Amino acid sequence: MKEELVNALNEQMNFEFYSAHVYLAMAAYCSGESLDGFANFFLIQAEEERFHAMKIYKFLNDRDFRARLAALPEPKNEYTSMLDAFEHAFAHEQQNTSRFYHLADLALDEREHATIYFLKWFIDEQVEEEALFSNIIAKLKRIETDSNAFYMLDAEFAGRTFTAPAE
Numbered sequence: 001m002k003e004e005l006v007n008a009l010n011e012q013m014n015f016e017f018y019s020a021h022v023y024l025a026m027a028a029y030c031s032g033e034s035l036d037g038f039a040n041f042f043l044i045q046a047e048e049e050r051f052h053a054m055k056i057y058k059f060l061n062d063r064d065f066r067a068r069l070a071a072l073p074e075p076k077n078e079y080t081s082m083l084d085a086f087e088h089a090f091a092h093e094q095q096n097t098s099r100f101y102h103l104a105d106l107a108l109d110e111r112e113h114a115t116i117y118f119l120k121w122f123i124d125e126q127v128e129e130e131a132l133f134s135n136i137i138a139k140l141k142r143i144e145t146d147s148n149a150f151y152m153l154d155a156e157f158a159g160r161t162f163t164a165p166a167e
Contacts, residue, residue, distance in 0.1 A: 001115060005106045006065045009056055009115075012099055014070045016053035020046040022092055025075040026085050037158035038082060045089070047162045052122065059118055082150075083140045090133035097126040 001009075027042035057067040079085040100122045107115040143149035 001063060001065065001112055002110055005103075005110055005112060005115065006060070008103055008106055009060055009065075010068045011070075012103055013053050013056035013060070013067060014072070015096065015099060016049050016056065017069070018072050018075070019092065019096065020049035020053065021072050022075040023049060023089070025077045026079070026089060029077065029079050029085060030082070033082075035082065035154050037154035037156065038085075041157035041160050042085075042089075044160045044162045051162075051164055052125070055121075059115075063114070083137065083144070086133060086137050086140060090130070090137060093126065093129045093133055097123075097130060100126055 023042045023046035027039045027046065030036070030039035030042060060067045076088060079088065100119060104116065104119045104123060106112075107119060139153060140150075143153065
């Protein structure tokens with residue numbers, strides 16, 4: 001791999017760690033609002049992002065390149081509503097998708113087939129992530145004035161878990 005692609009993969013690894021940080025901040029916001037199910041949703045999301053970061057970390061090391069950690073910026077900690085938090089999360093996932101597209105373009109330009117194959121998993125994952133957040137936003141907009149439905153969604157999210165996919 002050329003240096004530009006290695007550096008871009010390291011940047012993405014750090015962005016994945018930052019994404020975990022973003023979702024931890026969202027979980028803290030939810031906990032502060034006594035919405036433990038929503039907090040759990042974002043805690044699980046943070047766990048997934050750390051898994052993604054470590055997947056890139058391992059790939060770099062397996063290819064004999066060094067993973068390089070960087071400082072994390074402070075995430076947004078305050079939201080006006082649960083809808084606001086999920087809209088920010090959706091925008092964050094859209095940004096992440098564009099970052100993976102850029103990585104894929106670099107790998108294609110280099111004809112770096114192992115990296116192209118590796119990145120396919122992340123691009124598929126981003127399709128799922130964007131759909132997940134888009135659907136939750138639609139639900140939140142529909143139930144905006146129905147507190148019973150809101151708390152049912154909170155209860156549903158309390159049962160969300162993360163199991164790392166088989167390699």
